[in-house]
Amino acid sequence: MSKCTASEVIRLPRFTAVGAMALAYVIKVMGAVEPDEPETQALADQLLAPLARWSVGSSAR
Structure with a gap:
């Protein structure tokens, strides 16, 4: 997983209320x-x- 800046994270389409919090x-x-x-x-x-420590794995959809 690549690292990105806070401003890049905010522009991600999947940025949610949980992410904002x-x-x-x-x-x-x-x-x-x-x-x-x-x-x-x-x-x-x-x-x-x-x-x-949190890692986001791929989820089955």
């Missing part, structure tokens, strides 16, 4: 990271770990 979540989590407080990065890593 996931993107908003990532933005909020990353916005809470403070460079001078390493524990905020550690928390962000934990909060985003399930999304980082």
Whole structure:
């Protein structure tokens, strides 16, 4: 699976409300990271770990 930017994802035809909510979540989590407080990065890593591990397989239609 190729990587794409947030602006490219938003233009995808299959971008759904769930995708929009996931993107908003990532933005909020990353916005809470403070460079001078390493524990905020550690928390962000934990909060985003399930999304980082998530893989979308092909579905039978």
